[in-house]
Every structure is written in C-alpha cells, then in structure tokens.
Amino acid sequence: MRIALLGGTGNIGEGLALRWAPKHDVIIGSRSAEKAEEAAAFCEELLLEKGKTCELSGEDNIQAIADCEVIVLALQYQYAMPTAVAIKGKLNSSAIVVSPVVPMTKDGFLRYEPSQKYGSAALEIKNTLSDNEVVSAFHTTPAARLLDLDDKLGLDVLVCGSEKPKKVVMGLIKDIGGLTPFDAGPLEASYMLESITPLLINISARNRIKNSSIRIVGQQIK
Amino acid sequence: MRIALLGGTGNIGEGLALRWAPKHDVIIGSRSAEKAEEAAAFCEELLLEKGKTCELSGEDNIQAIADCEVIVLALQYQYAMPTAVAIKGKLNSSAIVVSPVVPMTKDGFLRYEPSQKYGSAALEIKNTLSDNEVVSAFHTTPAARLLDLDDKLGLDVLVCGSEKPKKVVMGLIKDIGGLTPFDAGPLEASYMLESITPLLINISARNRIKNSSIRIVGQQIK
Numbered sequence: 001m002r003i004a005l006l007g008g009t010g011n012i013g014e015g016l017a018l019r020w021a022p023k024h025d026v027i028i029g030s031r032s033a034e035k036a037e038e039a040a041a042f043c044e045e046l047l048l049e050k051g052k053t054c055e056l057s058g059e060d061n062i063q064a065i066a067d068c069e070v071i072v073l074a075l076q077y078q079y080a081m082p083t084a085v086a087i088k089g090k091l092n093s094s095a096i097v098v099s100p101v102v103p104m105t106k107d108g109f110l111r112y113e114p115s116q117k118y119g120s121a122a123l124e125i126k127n128t129l130s131d132n133e134v135v136s137a138f139h140t141t142p143a144a145r146l147l148d149l150d151d152k153l154g155l156d157v158l159v160c161g162s163e164k165p166k167k168v169v170m171g172l173i174k175d176i177g178g179l180t181p182f183d184a185g186p187l188e189a190s191y192m193l194e195s196i197t198p199l200l201i202n203i204s205a206r207n208r209i210k211n212s213s214i215r216i217v218g219q220q221i222k
Numbered sequence: 223m224r225i226a227l228l229g230g231t232g233n234i235g236e237g238l239a240l241r242w243a244p245k246h247d248v249i250i251g252s253r254s255a256e257k258a259e260e261a262a263a264f265c266e267e268l269l270l271e272k273g274k275t276c277e278l279s280g281e282d283n284i285q286a287i288a289d290c291e292v293i294v295l296a297l298q299y300q301y302a303m304p305t306a307v308a309i310k311g312k313l314n315s316s317a318i319v320v321s322p323v324v325p326m327t328k329d330g331f332l333r334y335e336p337s338q339k340y341g342s343a344a345l346e347i348k349n350t351l352s353d354n355e356v357v358s359a360f361h362t363t364p365a366a367r368l369l370d371l372d373d374k375l376g377l378d379v380l381v382c383g384s385e386k387p388k389k390v391v392m393g394l395i396k397d398i399g400g401l402t403p404f405d406a407g408p409l410e411a412s413y414m415l416e417s418i419t420p421l422l423i424n425i426s427a428r429n430r431i432k433n434s435s436i437r438i439v440g441q442q443i444k
Binding site: 107108109111112145154155158182183184185186188189191192193195196198199200202203204206207208209210211212213214215216217218219220221 | 329330331333334367376377380404405406407408410411413414415417418420421422424425426428429430431432433434435436437438439440441442443
C-alpha cells in the first residue's frame with residue numbers, strides 16, 4: 001500500500017516509516033520537503049544497516065498525500081489539527097486517515113483533555129476530514145520501541161473506527177510484526193483509547209520505567 | 223487489616239473477599255445483613271475447599287464499616303453513590319475508601335460517562351465522603367478471575383490517590399498475590415483509569431475473548 005506519514009520527521013512517524021518500509025510504499029511528509037527528505041534518507045540508512053534495502057521518499061505534506069491509500073497524522077495535537085485543515089480536499093476520498101493524536105495538558109500530572117465539542121482528537125479530525133474514513137490507533141505504541149529495529153515489540157494496538165477501514169489498518173498493524181491489533185469499537189469510542197497515552201506517561205514517571213505500553217490479557221471463549 | 227467490602231455479595235466484592243480473607247479481617251457488607259452472611263459463608267466454603275480456614279463475617283453496610291481501616295465500594299455506579307451517602311459520617315475518619323466504580327452507559331458500545339460536574343466516580347465519591355481518603359483501583363481486575371482461586375492472575379492494577387493511602391492500597395494489592403500495583407497518579411487522574419473498564423468490555427465483545435484485563439509493559443530505567 002501507499003502510506004504517507006505526516007510528521008514523519010518525528011518519533012512515531014519515523015518509527016512507523018521504518019517498520020512499514022520493507023513491505024509498503026512509504027512517503028514521509030513534513031511542512032518542509034527538505035526535512036522530509038532527510039528523514040527518509042535517515043530511515044533508509046537505518047534499514048540498510050539491518051540489511052534491508054528499502055526506498056522511502058520525503059515530500060512536503062501536500063505532495064506526500066498524493067495517491068496515498070493511508071495517511072497517518074503522526075503529529076502532536078497542536079500540529080495535527082492545522083495539518084488536517086491543510087490537507088482537506090487534497091487527499092483521495094478513499095484514503096484512510098489514521099490518528100494516533102492525543103490532546104494532553106500538564107497539571108502536575110498529564111491530563112487527557114480533548115475538545116469538549118468533539119470529545120476526542122479522532123472525532124475532531126473526522127469533523128475536518130469529513131469525506132474520509134478516520135481510524136484511531138497507535139496511542140500506546142512507544143515511538144522509541146518502533147525506532148529500535150532490534151526490538152521485537154510484542155505489544156498490542158487498540159484500534160477504533162468503522163469496520164472496513166479498521167480492517168485495513170489492523171492488517172497494516174499485523175504487517176509490522178510483533179504488534180497485535182485489537183478491535184476497540186467505533187470511532188466514537190476513541191476517547192477511551194486516547195486517554196491511555198497520558199496515563200502511561202504518568203505511570204512511567206511514577207514507577208521508574210520508560211516507554212510504557214499495554215498488553216491485553218484475555219481468556220479464550222471456548 | 224480490617225477491610226469491609228460493600229457490595230461484597232457481587233462478583234468483584236466476593237472475589238476480593240476470597241483473596242484477602244487468608245491475610246486480613248474481611249467483612250462483607252450488603253443492604254441486607256442476611257445476604258451478606260450468606261456471601262460470607264459461601265466464601266468460607268470455597269476457601270475451605272482449597273484447604274484454607276478463614277473466617278469472614280457478613281453484616282449490613284453500616285455494621286460492616288464499623289472500625290474498618292479500608293472500605294471498598296464494590297458496587298455498580300448507580301448503587302455506589304447512594305451507599306456513599308448512606309455511610310457518610312459513620313466511618314472512621316482515618317478509613318480509606320477504595321473505588322473500583324465506573325459510570326458507564328450503553329450506546330451501541332459501552333461508553334465511559336462520568337458526571338460532568340466531578341469528571342470521575344472517584345472524585346464524585348470523594349466529594350461525598352470528604353473527610354476520608356479515597357483511592358481508585360481494580361478497574362481492570364476481572365471479578366471472574368478473582369473468584370477462581372486456582373487462577374494465579376498475573377495482572378496489573380493501576381491505582382490513583384494521595385500518596386499515603388495509595389501506598390496502603392498498593393500493599394493490599396500485593397497481598398493478593400499475582401497482582402502488581404502501579405502508581406497511576408493522584409485521585410484527579412482516576413478518569414483515565416475508569417474509562418479502561420468499558421474499553422475492555424468492548425474489546426472482549428469484539429475480539430472473542432472474555433475477562434479482558436491489561437498488563438503494563440515497560441522498560442527498566444538503567
């Protein structure tokens with residue numbers, strides 16, 4: 001698939017670029033085409049060190065999304081929203097927009113604080129990019145672990161969205177290897193995923209661990 | 223310690239009663255003393271089957287909390303709030319109130335829906351029982367797994383509250399065996415724990431698993 005990672009010069013964006021590049025057509029997007037090209041070259045180099053020859057391209061955001069089937073808004077909340085506005089009307093109507101975006105504020109501890117009007121970043125993005133399907137995912141996937149190509153991960157990724165695009169994204173998650181997707185409901189349930197990000201950052205800080213994530217522990221239904 | 227489990231005739235209450243009875247003085251509370259006594263006798267029997275002789279008592283809620291150091295509101299949200307009002311002024315001021323309470327509504331999927339005024343069940347309970355410390359915990363601990371005494375658990379429990387009472391509750395969680403407590407911040411952060419309960423129920427329903435819970439996966443800080 002052709003996947004654009006907007007904010008692909010940041011940690012989670014570069015991490016996903018590295019992990020998807022061996023199997024997919026990955027375009028790193030940034031407000032600066034030059035920075036995007038640098039990030040793409042950096043990813044190619046890291047992959048080559050592991051014996052993997054992959055081609056990634058770097059473009060400015062608007063160029064990056066051209067003909068893409070999946071577009072990840074790998075950006076902090078304050079940059080994700082203006083980027084959504086900037087790409088509106090310029091992406092394929094069939095493109096799936098993936099949101100790992102989490103609105104957070106600091107108040108002694110990190111608080112999940114979505115806009116009251118929309119209730120979650122995912123629904124706020126959906127409101128802007130109303131012609132496209134939005135799927136929320138990767139809120140609990142530590143960027144640092146994706147960036148370490150020796151890390152076998154072994155993590156779970158909770159995914160919210162409409163059934164069809166959610167299946168596509170769950171497939172892409174499986175392609176990474178070491179990540180197991182779980183269906184966590186419709187896009188409207190995203191607020192219950194997004195709030196886990198600040199929770200995990202608080203837990204890391206208070207329990208002397210880093211790059212906290214979660215695993216789902218369930219019992220098989222016989 | 224002397225622990226009252228209000229709503230100890232329900233699943234999570236009985237589960238905690240079973241797990242704490244070997245080490246602590248456990249009193250099951252209910253609106254009906256008779257039902258509480260029955261639940262206590264049932265727990266004693268289950269423990270005896272496993273070769274553990276424990277004494278549990280059953281009392282009506284007001285009797286149950288007398289002289290207790292820890293009081294768990296093991297009740298659904300709609301019963302927990304009137305129970306908090308009913309016990310107000312009748313519990314030791316040094317007693318710690320533990321809230322596993324989660325306000326949920328069904329809207330195709332389960333939604334976390336706390337009162338807008340308080341933002342979480344824990345803060346709503348704290349507002350009523352303002353003389354006492356409130357600690358939130360056990361939102362991701364499946365009752366069915368506590369009730370199965372052959373289950374070694376292997377789960378994590380996220381805990382929010384002020385430092386001192388939180389330490390006490392984290393100690394009690396360790397006493398159960400197979401449960402690892404994680405400090406998840408002050409009581410004000412409870413909404414980020416509480417919302418995981420409906421999220422896990424949705425995940426169970428959609429991924430053909432049951433009794434879903436979470437584990438925290440972190441990396442040691444060197």
